[in-house]
Each structure stands twice: as C-alpha cells, then as structure tokens.
Amino acid sequence: MRASDGIVKLRDDRRGVSTVVGAVLVFGILVVLLSLYQAQVVPAQNEAVEFQHAQAVQSDMVHLRDGLLRTASSGNTYPTSVALGARYPSRIFFVNPPPVNGRLTTETVGGGQIIVDNAKALDGETADYWGGGEHTFASKSLVYEAEYNYLDDSPRIGYENTLLYRNYTSENATLIDARPTVVDGSEITLVALGGNLTEGGSESASVAPRPVSAPYTEIAVTNASKNITITLPTALPVAKWNQTLASEYDTDPNDGDDRHLLAVERTGSGAVRLVLEPGTYTLKMAKLGVGTGVERPGAHYLTEIRGGGATVQVGGTERLVAQVRDRFNNPVAGVSVNATAESGRVSPTSATSGEQGKTAFIYQAPDSISDASETVNVTASYGPNQRQTVTFEVRVVSAGGTGGSGNNPTFDTFTVKDQSNGSQARFEVHWKVSDTDANLDTVEFHLRRNDTIVDSTAVNIQGKSANDKTTLTESDGYGKSYTIVGVVTDTQGNEAKRNTTDTAGGTNP
Known part of the structure; x- marks a missing residue:
C-alpha cells in the first residue's frame, strides 16, 4: 500500500467534527443564556432589592420621627437605625453595579425659623416673656435621599414640624405620617430641630436625638391684640398643609367645638403661616439636636x-x-x-x-x-x-x-x-x-x-x-x-x- 493512500483515508475521517460543532453550539447557547440572565434577570432581582430597601428606609424614617417626638415629650433619647443604602446579592458569574448609597442630612428650609406671634401667657410672671410679641426659634428639617441604579425617580423622604412626607417634587408630596401635627384642637406642639447631621453610605446609621430642651412644659396662652399666628419653615405647599390640617379647620367659630384653625397662608418661599381663632391654647415646645453643633438654650x-x-x-x-x-x-x-x-x-x-x-x-x-x-x-x-x-x-x-x-x-x-x-x-x-x-x-x-x-x-x-x-x-x-x-x-x-x-x-x- 502506498503512503498516499493512508493520508487520503485520514482526510476522509469525519468522526470528531460533530463533537466540536456540538461543543461550540452549547457554548454559544450558554453565552446567550448568561447574557440574557445578566440583561434581564439580574436587573429585575436588583430592582426588587432596591424596592425592598425603599420600603424599609421609609419604615425607618417613621421610627425616626416617632423617636424625635418621644424624645421631645419625655426628655429621654430614643435612637433609631436608618438603612442608608443596600447591597445586591453576591454573584459568581454575573456583574452587579456598585451598592446603593443613601444620604441623611439636616437642611435649612426657607428662613429656617419657627415664629409664634401674638401669644400672651395667662400666668402673670410667664407673661413677662410671653407678652404678645413675636418669638422666633431656629429649626431644620431632616431629609433622606438614595442613589438607586434601577428604580426611577428616587423620592426624598423628609421630616419637618412633626410631619413625615415623601416627594418627587414639592407639589406631588405624599404625607407618610402626620400624627400629631402642630395644631391639635387647643394644643400647639412645636419641636425645633438643631445641629448638623450628614450620614452617607450603603450601611445603616444610628441617629440619636438629644433633648437639649425637653420634655415639654405646658403653658397656657391666649391671643393678645390680634390672632395667634404660627409661621413654619416648610418644603410642602399650602395644599398639603390644608390636607394635613383639614380636621382642625373651624367652619363655625360659634359652635363651641375643639377646632380652632382659621387659615393656612403662604408667606413667601419656604414658609406657611397658621392663623388661629381667638381663645386659650396649651403651648408645648421642645428643642432637639442631632449630629454636631447642637446648642443648648440657656436661662431666659x-x-x-x-x-x-x-x-x-x-x-x-x-x-x-x-x-x-x-x-x-x-x-x-x-x-x-x-x-x-x-x-x-x-x-x-x-x-x-x-x-x-x-x-x-x-x-x-x-x-x-x-x-x-x-x-x-x-x-x-x-x-x-x-x-x-x-x-x-x-x-x-x-x-x-x-x-x-x-x-x-x-x-x-x-x-x-x-x-x-x-x-x-x-x-x-x-x-x-x-x-x-x-x-x-x-x-x-x-x-x-x-x-x-x-x-x-x-x-x-x-x-x-x-x-x-x-x-x-x-x-x-x-x-x-x-x-x-x-x-x-x-x-x-x-x-x-x-x-x-x-x-x-x-x-x-
């Protein structure tokens, strides 16, 4: 037999071709499936993680608000843990974006002043201070924001003047918790917030409000020459305050019920003014501090x-x-x-x-x-x-x-x-x-x-x-x-x- 005959026989042998082609096809299909998983499944799962975090951090902010109000009423500190960000599940063969980072900060809204005007104390000695003039108290808000990779239009969650809200813009804000509010029947509750807080990252942060002037001491006040007014720094529109205080509006001042709010007015950028009908009110005030730079008020x-x-x-x-x-x-x-x-x-x-x-x-x-x-x-x-x-x-x-x-x-x-x-x-x-x-x-x-x-x-x-x-x-x-x-x-x-x-x-x- 000639050598050339053996070579021809080897060239004609096709037994390994199908195996190679099959492997290539399987690999290609695997790559396509992995690509589809990376493009569709991973984003869906990560978006679910972000959605769950958005729900959890809203719950944390509700607890933070409750802690602030409990601190104001009791004089004790109630720390709250806030999940600033979130991490996606670990993946061996797939790629995740960076973890979700969030920020919790204090902000000054409008002029940053709570103003009480025309309130006069019934007690003669207390009236030396509360004599019907204007009283101003600096106050800030707390705002949380997250940098999500999948969820669109990440909302801000804000706390101000005992209210908690979520908004994408100031006009479409949604009230999360408004219990109690600034005016509740004949009670006026004002909680000023001071300090400088900046917390950021993907982990949880503990916020411990300090009762720099708390718990409340009630005093009885009445209107002086004009109606008592309360001006509040706010990121919310008048419409939201009207919604919050709807049950406090007195449509008939002569009916003797426990509703005393006459009007909510815009007083410029970042402030609203509440106008109360003539009468006697219980005034409760406190100052809380978060972060650094908290000043304790002295004797007055x-x-x-x-x-x-x-x-x-x-x-x-x-x-x-x-x-x-x-x-x-x-x-x-x-x-x-x-x-x-x-x-x-x-x-x-x-x-x-x-x-x-x-x-x-x-x-x-x-x-x-x-x-x-x-x-x-x-x-x-x-x-x-x-x-x-x-x-x-x-x-x-x-x-x-x-x-x-x-x-x-x-x-x-x-x-x-x-x-x-x-x-x-x-x-x-x-x-x-x-x-x-x-x-x-x-x-x-x-x-x-x-x-x-x-x-x-x-x-x-x-x-x-x-x-x-x-x-x-x-x-x-x-x-x-x-x-x-x-x-x-x-x-x-x-x-x-x-x-x-x-x-x-x-x-x-």
Missing part, C-alpha cells in the same frame, strides 16, 4: 410655681418656689437665684436651681405689723430684666387682723404628691388647717389646667383644726401642667389659699 425667664397669694400670720412661714426656664419654657438647672423681702426674712437668700429648674425659699413673716394685715412683696431674681424676676405677694395678718370678722384660718400643711401613671393625672393633697378664734367651715381643692377647673372637691370641717388627704384627677392628663389650689374658710367668712403647680408625671412638686 423666671416664673412662680407656688407661694404667691398665700396668707401668713405674723411670725409664720411660707414656702415660695420659683422656676428658671429657657426660651422653650422648659426648666434650666444650675442657675443662681437671689431672694429678698420687703419685711420679714427670707432664707436662703440665694439658691441654685435644681434638675427641674426650681429654687425654694422660706419666707418668715415679721413678728408684728402696724395694721390688721399687709401685703409683703418677696422678690426672686437671677438678672436685671423683668422676665428674670418674680415677685411673690404674701399677705401677712396679725393676731387681731381680720379678713371677715376675725383671724384668717391657715394651712399648716399643704403637701402635694404626684401619683400620676398611665394616662391619668392624679394628685394627692395632704393638708392640715387651723383657726385661732373661729370654727372652721369648709376646705376646697381645685385642679386647674389652662385656667379651667377640671376637678374639684369640698370637705365640710368643724372645730379649730382639721387634717386629711384629698385626691384630684383627670383622665388623659399625664404629662400636662396643672395648678392645685386649696381654699379654707371659717364660719366668719375668713379664708386662706394655697396653691402649687406641677406637671403630671410622678415627680412631686
């Missing part, structure tokens, strides 16, 4: 807590309590307050405000006075301004002094124990009364909030002295400010009064 005014208007016999004593407050009406500790008396003595002559901003002094009436009774002014102050000074008017009566036709009765003991819990405001008054020359007749106790009696009781008594304890309550009053008033009357019509102020929360005044 002094007000009376108890002792003013008391009646003291010559040589007797009366406990006087003042409270140092900041611009948000909340207590300030560590302030030295001095006290003097026109006659008699006061001790100590200087005291430092405690954790609740309170300073206590004991006034001792003189041993004798020229008339049957006289009014003595006891002054406490920590500065030269009128708002930094409190004057207690104490009525001193002599042994022969008369209010009716004999000596006034006296409160020998007037101790209030705060037993508030759950949602109920509860105060137990331990009292002892006496009279030197007439029989006692009645002792009455009133629980007042916003200058309105919400509970009262009267006890018939006899003889020259009596003692007992009396309980005053109001449902859903926990955290609200009250004045507890006691009035004792004898059979000749003479009377004596005692009072103290406390915020229902379990801490004795």
Whole structure:
C-alpha cells in the first residue's frame, strides 16, 4: 500500500467534527443564556432589592420621627437605625453595579425659623416673656435621599414640624405620617430641630436625638391684640398643609367645638403661616439636636410655681418656689437665684436651681405689723430684666387682723404628691388647717389646667383644726401642667389659699 493512500483515508475521517460543532453550539447557547440572565434577570432581582430597601428606609424614617417626638415629650433619647443604602446579592458569574448609597442630612428650609406671634401667657410672671410679641426659634428639617441604579425617580423622604412626607417634587408630596401635627384642637406642639447631621453610605446609621430642651412644659396662652399666628419653615405647599390640617379647620367659630384653625397662608418661599381663632391654647415646645453643633438654650425667664397669694400670720412661714426656664419654657438647672423681702426674712437668700429648674425659699413673716394685715412683696431674681424676676405677694395678718370678722384660718400643711401613671393625672393633697378664734367651715381643692377647673372637691370641717388627704384627677392628663389650689374658710367668712403647680408625671412638686 502506498503512503498516499493512508493520508487520503485520514482526510476522509469525519468522526470528531460533530463533537466540536456540538461543543461550540452549547457554548454559544450558554453565552446567550448568561447574557440574557445578566440583561434581564439580574436587573429585575436588583430592582426588587432596591424596592425592598425603599420600603424599609421609609419604615425607618417613621421610627425616626416617632423617636424625635418621644424624645421631645419625655426628655429621654430614643435612637433609631436608618438603612442608608443596600447591597445586591453576591454573584459568581454575573456583574452587579456598585451598592446603593443613601444620604441623611439636616437642611435649612426657607428662613429656617419657627415664629409664634401674638401669644400672651395667662400666668402673670410667664407673661413677662410671653407678652404678645413675636418669638422666633431656629429649626431644620431632616431629609433622606438614595442613589438607586434601577428604580426611577428616587423620592426624598423628609421630616419637618412633626410631619413625615415623601416627594418627587414639592407639589406631588405624599404625607407618610402626620400624627400629631402642630395644631391639635387647643394644643400647639412645636419641636425645633438643631445641629448638623450628614450620614452617607450603603450601611445603616444610628441617629440619636438629644433633648437639649425637653420634655415639654405646658403653658397656657391666649391671643393678645390680634390672632395667634404660627409661621413654619416648610418644603410642602399650602395644599398639603390644608390636607394635613383639614380636621382642625373651624367652619363655625360659634359652635363651641375643639377646632380652632382659621387659615393656612403662604408667606413667601419656604414658609406657611397658621392663623388661629381667638381663645386659650396649651403651648408645648421642645428643642432637639442631632449630629454636631447642637446648642443648648440657656436661662431666659423666671416664673412662680407656688407661694404667691398665700396668707401668713405674723411670725409664720411660707414656702415660695420659683422656676428658671429657657426660651422653650422648659426648666434650666444650675442657675443662681437671689431672694429678698420687703419685711420679714427670707432664707436662703440665694439658691441654685435644681434638675427641674426650681429654687425654694422660706419666707418668715415679721413678728408684728402696724395694721390688721399687709401685703409683703418677696422678690426672686437671677438678672436685671423683668422676665428674670418674680415677685411673690404674701399677705401677712396679725393676731387681731381680720379678713371677715376675725383671724384668717391657715394651712399648716399643704403637701402635694404626684401619683400620676398611665394616662391619668392624679394628685394627692395632704393638708392640715387651723383657726385661732373661729370654727372652721369648709376646705376646697381645685385642679386647674389652662385656667379651667377640671376637678374639684369640698370637705365640710368643724372645730379649730382639721387634717386629711384629698385626691384630684383627670383622665388623659399625664404629662400636662396643672395648678392645685386649696381654699379654707371659717364660719366668719375668713379664708386662706394655697396653691402649687406641677406637671403630671410622678415627680412631686
């Protein structure tokens, strides 16, 4: 056989061609399938990851808002973890884009000022500060934004003025949570936010609001010469505020219901003004801080807590309590307050405000006075301004002094124990009364909030002295400010009064 015959036979052998062609076809199909998976399945799965993250971060922002409001109402810090970004599932053969990055920052909207105008405090000493003029408080908003790779039109989630919203533009914002809002019946709640916060990346960040002026201290205010107005910095249009406050609009100011909003007005770029009808309101304010650069407000005014208007016999004593407050009406500790008396003595002559901003002094009436009774002014102050000074008017009566036709009765003991819990405001008054020359007749106790009696009781008594304890309550009053008033009357019509102020929360005044 010739060599050429063998070569021809090898050339004619086609047994391996089908295997190679099959492998090439399989590889090609695999490449096509992988390409389709990369082009269609991976984006769909990653878009689902982004959608789930968008839902999760919205829930985180709801919790952050709740934490801010709980901090404002309690004075405790409630940290919240916010999932700033998201990571896609790990893939061996496929390619993912970079992780989703998000940013949570503080922003100044409009002029960045909450403005309260024409509000006048019912309490005379507090009115030295809240006298009907304009009060401004700097405040910022919190804004979250994400850089998604698949979801279109990533929304901003914003917190401002107790509201949480989601928007693509300011006009199509959607309210996520508006409970409670700035105006709720006759309550006004203002929470200012300060500090500089910038958190970014794909991991979670913890946000811990600091109660730089909290919890709220309620004060009662009414309109001065004009209607009370509240101006708020906002990224939302008037239409959204009207939607939020729809249930607060008073269509008939004479119907006596608990709706008091008259109008919401645009006051320029980035601000709206709420106009309230004439009346009495409970004002609650707080300042919170996030991030760095948080400034704590200092002492701003002094007000009376108890002792003013008391009646003291010559040589007797009366406990006087003042409270140092900041611009948000909340207590300030560590302030030295001095006290003097026109006659008699006061001790100590200087005291430092405690954790609740309170300073206590004991006034001792003189041993004798020229008339049957006289009014003595006891002054406490920590500065030269009128708002930094409190004057207690104490009525001193002599042994022969008369209010009716004999000596006034006296409160020998007037101790209030705060037993508030759950949602109920509860105060137990331990009292002892006496009279030197007439029989006692009645002792009455009133629980007042916003200058309105919400509970009262009267006890018939006899003889020259009596003692007992009396309980005053109001449902859903926990955290609200009250004045507890006691009035004792004898059979000749003479009377004596005692009072103290406390915020229902379990801490004795």
